[in-house]
Amino acid sequence: MTENLLITGRPGSGKTTLIRRLAERFADCSPVGFYTVEVREGGVRVGFDLVSLTGERRLLARTGFPGPCRVGKYGVDIPGFEGFLSSVPFFAPDARLVIIDEVGKMECYSGVFRRVVREVLDAATPCVATIAQRGAPGLDRIRARADVRVVEVTRANRDHLLPELEAEVRRLVGDGPG
Numbered sequence: 043m044t045e046n047l048l049i050t051g052r053p054g055s056g057k058t059t060l061i062r063r064l065a066e067r068f069a070d071c072s073p074v075g076f077y078t079v080e081v082r083e084g085g086v087r088v089g090f091d092l093v094s095l096t097g098e099r100r101l102l103a104r105t106g107f108p109g110p111c112r113v114g115k116y117g118v119d120i121p122g123f124e125g126f127l128s129s130v131p132f133f134a135p136d137a138r139l140v141i142i143d144e145v146g147k148m149e150c151y152s153g154v155f156r157r158v159v160r161e162v163l164d165a166a167t168p169c170v171a172t173i174a175q176r177g178a179p180g181l182d183r184i185r186a187r188a189d190v191r192v193v194e195v196t197r198a199n200r201d202h203l204l205p206e207l208e209a210e211v212r213r214l215v216g217d218g219p220g
């Protein structure tokens with residue numbers, strides 16, 4: 043069974059930073075996927091954008107975005123997110139690693155995304171994903187899968203976690219010792 047790595051932790055613990063550094067270190071594995079970035083205006087967070095590993099950027103959520111899908115003060119652009127997902131080649135034959143940041147409440151409003159996560163975790167290519175600690179139905183079910191290892195990142199462990207997870211991912215992609 044292919045194993046996958048799930049990085050969890052409190053908001054602001056360093057999940058996105060860690061997964062971006064892993065994506066950089068595994069550039070030789072042609073990773074596919076995306077990460078999310080905060081958008082600030084005048085020092086105030088106004089939302090989040092999606093950035094694919096091939097550099098496409100798209101809005102995910104904004105304070106002023108209208109519509110029924112809301113998380114706290116943010117409106118989430120689900121059709122936009124699903125359009126973005128369709129442009130990400132999650133199952134590209136030459137990709138040896140999939141990166142997903144993050145499996146969280148905003149993203150899980152999308153049925154397309156929930157299906158992508160399931161299919162990516164089921165597939166033969168290893169996946170590293172960040173996952174919220176709580177907030178969306180179904181997160182516990184993902185964490186309980188037999189083919190995932192869940193690692194918690196904290197401010198205290200985030201720096202020494204990087205080399206440890208790098209070695210683990212090396213093993214998952216088949217380059218590692220043992």
Ligand SMILES: Nc1ncnc2c1ncn2[C@@H]1O[C@H](COP(=O)(O)OP(=O)(O)OP(=O)(O)O)[C@@H](O)[C@H]1O
Nearest residue numbers: 051052053054055056057058059060144172200201
């Ligand atoms: N290893 C690190 N050393 C120093 N600063 C860090 C480190 N990792 C993260 N940070 C800083 O901490 C802040 C939060 O990091 P990051 O966005 O990666 O956390 P997160 O867990 O993904 O947050 P969220 O749950 O809100 O998405 C950022 O300002 C980032 O620059």
